[in-house]
Amino acid sequence: MKLSRRRTLLFALGGSALMTAGCMTKPLRPANADGTYCFRIGKSYRPTLTCTPRPIPAEAIEADAKRFEPTAGKLTVYLVRKRWGDSQNVVRVSSDGGSAVDTVPESFARWRLPAGGHRLNLTWPEGSASLDVAGAAGEVVFVEVVGSVWAWGSNYRLERGNAAESRQRALPLRLVADVG
Numbered sequence: 001m002k003l004s005r006r007r008t009l010l011f012a013l014g015g016s017a018l019m020t021a022g023c024m025t026k027p028l029r030p031a032n033a034d035g036t037y038c039f040r041i042g043k044s045y046r047p048t049l050t051c052t053p054r055p056i057p058a059e060a061i062e063a064d065a066k067r068f069e070p071t072a073g074k075l076t077v078y079l080v081r082k083r084w085g086d087s088q089n090v091v092r093v094s095s096d097g098g099s100a101v102d103t104v105p106e107s108f109a110r111w112r113l114p115a116g117g118h119r120l121n122l123t124w125p126e127g128s129a130s131l132d133v134a135g136a137a138g139e140v141v142f143v144e145v146v147g148s149v150w151a152w153g154s155n156y157r158l159e160r161g162n163a164a165e166s167r168q169r170a171l172p173l174r175l176v177a178d179v180g
Contacts, residue, residue: 031056037174039104041087050088050104052176062175065110068140068167074112074180075135077120078142080161080170082106085148091124091156093145101177103145108170112180115139122158131158142166 031037035055040047057065070076079093081103093109094100095118101109115137122129122145135141142161147154161169 037104037107037176039087039106041105048088050090052104052107053090053102054177056174056176057178061178065108065175065178066171068170070138070140071112071180073115073137075115075118075133075137076140077111077113077118077133077135078140078161078166078170079103079109079111079145080142080166080173081108081145081147082169082173083146083148085150086145086156087149089124089147089149089154089156091122091145091147093158094121094123095119099179101179103176106173107176108173109177109179110175111177120158122156124154124156126153127155129157131160133160144169 032051036052037056038049038051040049042048068078079101081091082105086105088105091103092100093103095111095113101111103109115135117132117134120131120133120143122131124147131143133141133143140163142163144159144161144166145156146159147156
């Protein structure tokens with residue numbers, strides 16, 4: 001093979017590899033040695049970490065949760081937390097029908113509750129909010145945790161999510177809680 005042809009081929013392969021590398025999604029951070037998960041913001045040598053207080057579910061459970069299938073006899077609620085202005089704070093969501101769920105930025109949780117109506121209560125260091133959710137057994141409901149953090153404080157709210165959009169938003173995220 002001629003040297004010029006070899007250079008052209010290597011340049012073409014290298015250029016295409018470089019172009020496709022920019023289209024790849026950011027890999028999920030692995031869980032810490034103690035099983036907890038931390039959201040990292042900042043690229044400096046001293047990043048800001050927001051960590052779950054408890055260990056996260058195994059990767060097999062996460063893969064099962066990402067199928068977004070209903071649970072027989074239960075109302076399945078997916079809490080999705082991914083917004084550009086939400087970069088810190090552990091936010092706790094609780095309900096009268098189940099255990100509390102702690103979320104960190106860019107994460108999601110699967111929560112199986114008894115069928116019927118529930119009031120979801122959201123608390124963070126500076127306030128609280130709530131949302132009423134109702135559903136039948138075998139139904140899947142998406143709830144978005146919408147938040148923003150600024151130098152002068154933070155604000156969060158819960159809102160019902162569109163199923164298709166919430167699924168797409170949750171796919172690249174880490175499952176931090178699977179309750180029920």
